[in-house]
Amino acid sequence: MLVLGQAALLAALVSSAWAFATGFLGGFTGSDPLTRSSGRGLLASGCWLALASTGLAVALLTDDFRLEYVVQYSCKNQPWVYKLSAFWAGQGGSLLFWALLLAGFGSLAVLFARRTPADLLPWAYSTFGTMILFFTGVAALVTNPFQRLPPGTIPPDGAGLNPLLQNFWMLVHPPTLYLGYVGCAVPFAYALAALAAGRLDSSWTRAVRRTSLWAFAFLTLGIWLGGYWAYIELGWGGFWAWDPVENASLMPWLTLTAFIHSIIAQDRRGLLKLWNLTLVTITLMLSIYGTFLTRSGIIQSVHAFTRSSIGNGFIGFLLLVGLVALGLILWRRGQLRGEAAIESVLSREASFLFGDLLLLGLALLVLILTMWPVISQIFSSQPVTMEPRQFTQVTRPWFLLLVLMMAVGQRAAWRRTTPRHLLRALALPLAVAGAVAGALLLGGGRDPWSLAFLFAAGFVATAALSGMIRLFRPSTSRLSPAPHPEPARLQKLGGLLSHLGVALMVAGIALSTGYRREAAFEALPPGRSVTFDNYQITYGGFDLVNRPEYDGVRLKLAVTAPGSDQPREVMPERRVYGRTRQPASEVAILTTLWPHSVGELKRIGEDLYVIPVEADFGRNTATIQVIVHPFLNALWFGGILLLAGTLLAAWPTKAVMSVPADGNSTAGMEPR
Amino acid sequence: MLTLVLLLLLGLTALFVLPPLFREDQGRRP
Numbered sequence: 001m002l003v004l005g006q007a008a009l010l011a012a013l014v015s016s017a018w019a020f021a022t023g024f025l026g027g028f029t030g031s032d033p034l035t036r037s038s039g040r041g042l043l044a045s046g047c048w049l050a051l052a053s054t055g056l057a058v059a060l061l062t063d064d065f066r067l068e069y070v071v072q073y074s075c076k077n078q079p080w081v082y083k084l085s086a087f088w089a090g091q092g093g094s095l096l097f098w099a100l101l102l103a104g105f106g107s108l109a110v111l112f113a114r115r116t117p118a119d120l121l122p123w124a125y126s127t128f129g130t131m132i133l134f135f136t137g138v139a140a141l142v143t144n145p146f147q148r149l150p151p152g153t154i155p156p157d158g159a160g161l162n163p164l165l166q167n168f169w170m171l172v173h174p175p176t177l178y179l180g181y182v183g184c185a186v187p188f189a190y191a192l193a194a195l196a197a198g199r200l201d202s203s204w205t206r207a208v209r210r211t212s213l214w215a216f217a218f219l220t221l222g223i224w225l226g227g228y229w230a231y232i233e234l235g236w237g238g239f240w241a242w243d244p245v246e247n248a249s250l251m252p253w254l255t256l257t258a259f260i261h262s263i264i265a266q267d268r269r270g271l272l273k274l275w276n277l278t279l280v281t282i283t284l285m286l287s288i289y290g291t292f293l294t295r296s297g298i299i300q301s302v303h304a305f306t307r308s309s310i311g312n313g314f315i316g317f318l319l320l321v322g323l324v325a326l327g328l329i330l331w332r333r334g335q336l337r338g339e340a341a342i343e344s345v346l347s348r349e350a351s352f353l354f355g356d357l358l359l360l361g362l363a364l365l366v367l368i369l370t371m372w373p374v375i376s377q378i379f380s381s382q383p384v385t386m387e388p389r390q391f392t393q394v395t396r397p398w399f400l401l402l403v404l405m406m407a408v409g410q411r412a413a414w415r416r417t418t419p420r421h422l423l424r425a426l427a428l429p430l431a432v433a434g435a436v437a438g439a440l441l442l443g444g445g446r447d448p449w450s451l452a453f454l455f456a457a458g459f460v461a462t463a464a465l466s467g468m469i470r471l472f473r474p475s476t477s478r479l480s481p482a483p484h485p486e487p488a489r490l491q492k493l494g495g496l497l498s499h500l501g502v503a504l505m506v507a508g509i510a511l512s513t514g515y516r517r518e519a520a521f522e523a524l525p526p527g528r529s530v531t532f533d534n535y536q537i538t539y540g541g542f543d544l545v546n547r548p549e550y551d552g553v554r555l556k557l558a559v560t561a562p563g564s565d566q567p568r569e570v571m572p573e574r575r576v577y578g579r580t581r582q583p584a585s586e587v588a589i590l591t592t593l594w595p596h597s598v599g600e601l602k603r604i605g606e607d608l609y610v611i612p613v614e615a616d617f618g619r620n621t622a623t624i625q626v627i628v629h630p631f632l633n634a635l636w637f638g639g640i641l642l643l644a645g646t647l648l649a650a651w652p653t654k655a656v657m658s659v660p661a662d663g664n665s666t667a668g669m670e671p672r
Numbered sequence: 673m674l675t676l677v678l679l680l681l682l683g684l685t686a687l688f689v690l691p692p693l694f695r696e697d698q699g700r701r702p
Contacts, residue, residue: 048681
């Protein structure tokens with residue numbers, strides 16, 4: 001199986017090179033046989049990469065310690081799911097995984113080729129071929145996961161997977177994020193194809209609309225899972241630390257968000273063509289950069305589970321992507337003018353443009369701050385790293401503006417709107433937002449940023465909710481005379497649901513970080529009760545836990561929530577894992593989804609977060625840290641809504657899947 | 673061993689990707 005896997009990896013190198021070369025020639029000559037052969041090259045690459053991946057998976061599952069990779073990331077007493085997840089724990093494996101997903105998307109493009117204009121196909125295949133060739137090449141020639149240990153040095157057992165990665169969330173977080181990253185390659189391949197073929201109408205944006213939404217959904221879910229994992233597993237009481245690798249997933253998410261919005265303007269009015277091409281190229285570059293950052297260890301990060309020597313190859317490939325796209329854009333610049341003009345600053349299309357600018361600006365800001373340790377070395381001998389606090393301070397005004405824009409853009413009409421109309425449309429959202437922020441102010445909330453973000457969240461949520469009501473109410477207004485056709489209504493509902501989700505997330509982040517309360521209780525003797533923020537916590541001693549993977553201390557705490565008379569038992573654990581003796585905290589979280597009494601309404605969605613700090617075996621005492629996160633669960637719930645909305649917008653509908661012959665056939669589909 | 677398996681896989685690849693080249697060009701689909 002090892003030999004088969006290794007041979008399949010090399011065969012994929014040849015078949016992807018074939019797909020690239022024949023696609024390229026097919027594009028130039030317009031030859032259908034060459035294009036078909038190129039498509040088959042992609043299918044063959046998918047097949048061989050699947051075989052190579054099966055080879056590596058079998059090696060991991062059967063503890064084949066002849067492979068260096070298996071020794072590094074797996075061990076005998078690891079549960080089988082974690083043996084399998086070691087596939088993407090290391091560099092060679094994750095690059096193989098990238099290539100496999102890329103070939104999977106490429107194969108789907110071939111299988112659904114009938115829905116795409118024929119002149120885009122050879123160039124799209126060729127782009128897929130190049131990308132698969134690069135990732136397979138690095139996996140096969142630089143960091144080969146099939147690298148064998150010399151005979152005689154094969155150990156009886158492996159080092160095992162990092163214990164922090166051994167949980168359900170880490171099982172699904174990396175592949176989900178990778179699906180999002182690699183998904184960005186699909187719109188990029190078609191963008192490049194549109195440039196090469198000179199077909200710069202909305203046929204390519206229409207062909208990639210749904211795939212881009214799927215990529216966005218996977219990226220969102222990946223980031224959500226990462227934040228949730230950090231919150232429940234890392235035990236420091238937060239969900240986002242502006243860690244370089246977190247930022248690496250946020251940056252393409254920001255630019256992809258801009259892209260999935262501004263292609264609507266190209267689809268509707270033939271506008272923002274250059275923007276869409278730029279955004280999709282930058283999104284792909286940022287996803288490759290994200291992979292590079294995770295895998296290179298160029299910047300110190302909690303995610304730098306690997307160290308590597310692949311940096312130059314990645315920088316070279318990034319430059320190639322950027323230069324090819326830039327060259328093609330310059331070559332076709334004459335065709336990139338909009339088919340119409342933006343008539344007014346107060347219009348839907350202008351708001352998309354402002355949104356694009358804000359999202360791209362934010363992505364660049366995060367990039368600069370993330371790379372600051374590298375950039376600062378230009379004028380300083382010591383690398384300077386930005387603190388999470390500094391990231392927040394620099395980015396939050398832009399995020400605030402962006403959230404406010406969400407509601408404005410949603411209510412502005414296409415072409416032009418008068419200030420009076422827009423104000424009238426936004427009167428209710430503004431009133432509700434003012435009331436929500438006013439209530440917080442009266443309740444004693446004084447943090448200006450939390451107030452501002454809560455205002456913005458209320459603004460967006462009300463605009464989205466009233467939009468949903470309008471969507472399903474038979475309208476008698478002169479402004480929207482036509483009833484919304486069903487597919488467009490689903491898409492629109494998906495968009496509004498996503499906006500509602502984002503509003504909830506913003507409120508959750510603003511309140512949980514602005515009004516977070518914490519305390520530490522040192523050396524509590526058994527039986528001692530303490531009160532914190534009206535939670536009563538009683539310490540009842542600890543148990544020792546011995547498992548094959550770890551040894552731990554389990555604290556027994558009884559917590560009575562405010563307004564309740566029923567104590568609940570929570571049991572946080574302090575663990576030390578395996579041979580590496582790596583310590584980890586298993587925190588306990590008491591969630592109040594709905595408060596026990598009306599007087600405690602402010603505790604909706606609140607978490608009590610208990611971190612076990614220390615246990616004294618001699619005196620039987622324990623030290624704990626307690627944090628109250630108000631409204632935090634709105635963040636998780638809002639994320640789920642955002643995802644549901646995205647999937648709804650990406651749902652296959654006949655009207656969306658067909659490729660109309662002329663550029664105007666969807667006019668009137670999008671409700672006003 | 674590796675070389676033999678690789679040659680086998682490459683042979684299969686060729687059998688799969690080459691036939692379209694020997695078919696007549698039916699021109700671009702509209």
